[in-house]
Amino acid sequence: MVDSKSLDQMTEDELPKKNKKGPWTPGDNPLTITSxxxxxxxxxxxxxxSYGSDPMQVPQKKNELMVPKSDTMSNMVECVDIQISRTTIVVKGKKIVGVNNGxxxxxxxxxxxxxxxLKDALDEIRQKEIEAKGAAAGEQAFQGDAFIAADTNIPWKLVNQVMMTCTRAKYIRFSFAVVKTRGG
Structure with a gap:
């Protein structure tokens, strides 16, 4: 059906419907930002x-805990973390004992x-870990891994005392916190 009337001769009902998409004016279609x-x-x-995927993170408070640098390539596994700062010894984020002059x-x-x-705290953590892994696995499920983050200015005697205490609490495998250098 071809109509021979021109657009100016057509009535409003005969005119083709306007396209719904026209020029945008404010208030017509609000911008959808869902995607x-x-x-x-x-x-x-x-x-x-990705930032929370590191199993062991050492908080770097200014002048509180400065760990040594290394070019190690190995990654950490989940274990009990012990921080030896200039003022305190902290286990799993809980202050255990104060340190005075190293x-x-x-x-x-x-x-x-x-x-x-420190030994009491480590014994308690070990017992909770054994209970969490189940009575069937018992002591064999306990690995005895300890992660030690010590300030670079702490005397070796204090680090040795912490390691001896860990050994007596059945934590026998040690990892030490270091800051990776560019070579690593």
């Missing part, structure tokens, strides 16, 4: 996961080697 928000959310989750008070080291409060 942009989805993409940004995915990127945010990815970044949070040593622990003699009342907390009755035999001169074992730090009593």
């Amino acid at each position: 942009l928000m989805d993409a940004l959310t995915i990127i945010l989750i990815f970044l949070l996961k 040593s622990v008070s003699s009342s907390d080291t009755p035999d001169g080697f074992t730090i009593k409060s």
